[in-house]
Amino acid sequence: MRVNEYLCLVGSGQFGLSNRMDCHVYLLHRGPDAVLIDAGVGVEPERILENIAADLPPTATVRAILLTHSHSDHAGGAQALSKAFGCPVYASPAEGAIVRAGTDHELGLDRARPSGVYPMDYEFAHCEAQDVGDGETVEFGELALRAVVVPSHSLGSTAWVYDGPGGIDLFSGDIVFAKGAIGLLNCYGSSLEAYRENFGKLATLGINGFYPGHFVFCLENGQQHLDLAAEELKALYVPKCF
Ligand SMILES: [Zn+2]
Numbered sequence: 001m002r003v004n005e006y007l008c009l010v011g012s013g014q015f016g017l018s019n020r021m022d023c024h025v026y027l028l029h030r031g032p033d034a035v036l037i038d039a040g041v042g043v044e045p046e047r048i049l050e051n052i053a054a055d056l057p058p059t060a061t062v063r064a065i066l067l068t069h070s071h072s073d074h075a076g077g078a079q080a081l082s083k084a085f086g087c088p089v090y091a092s093p094a095e096g097a098i099v100r101a102g103t104d105h106e107l108g109l110d111r112a113r114p115s116g117v118y119p120m121d122y123e124f125a126h127c128e129a130q131d132v133g134d135g136e137t138v139e140f141g142e143l144a145l146r147a148v149v150v151p152s153h154s155l156g157s158t159a160w161v162y163d164g165p166g167g168i169d170l171f172s173g174d175i176v177f178a179k180g181a182i183g184l185l186n187c188y189g190s191s192l193e194a195y196r197e198n199f200g201k202l203a204t205l206g207i208n209g210f211y212p213g214h215f216v217f218c219l220e221n222g223q224q225h226l227d228l229a230a231e232e233l234k235a236l237y238v239p240k241c242f
Pocket residue numbers: 023071073074174213214
């Protein structure tokens with residue numbers, strides 16, 4: 001599904017584009033280069049591959065998969081998609097370690113399976129991942145994305161910033177959603193204290209396009225959603241989640 005001239009949504013369970021467990025999977029492309037933001041759950045990865053084939057200009061190639069975090073709905077498909085494109089996977093050091101060899105506890109699966117998010121027989125497909133530190137940039141031709149590591153929803157949750165033709169776009173994974181809802185979970189690695197300490201990194205970015213891992217996305221004026229969350233995190237009460 002095309003979002004604008006350089007961005008497509010190629011996976012989403014909520015929008016019925018791919019497996020019901022998939023997060024939003026975004027495809028960014030400029031000239032001959034393309035990257036995926038997140039990879040879905042890894043069940044029916046062929047549906048995401050079909051959407052990429054339909055949306056990506058034939059002259060462009062997927063050069064990398066950039067993960068926002070290691071939870072299965074975002075990273076479970078990284079093994080299959082990186083094999084399909086022969087491309088590397090990038091993640092923050094804390095999340096990359098879990099993608100490579102995390103236990104079910106570290107993946108949050110010990111809670112997510114019995115909560116019905118994944119079937120009881122779902123297994124995470126580990127894969128290689130290269131570390132990208134906070135503030136570092138991954139670059140392919142005109143496509144340069146900067147990692148902003150915001151421990152919050154998970155230990156090393158990463159928002160990817162793309163300063164492109166549409167202004168500054170943010171791919172926030174599950175750190176924050178539209179209307180300022182945060183992605184606090186009751187599982188390993190998710191912490192309200194970490195939200196309070198780290199969310200300020202997203203406060204002054206001047207975001208235009210706001211593309212979270214679930215629910216609606218916003219083509220412009222995205223910063224207002226981040227600022228709402230920042231305000232709520234300064235108040236006494238637990239902010240609204242999901
Ligand atoms: Zn998610």
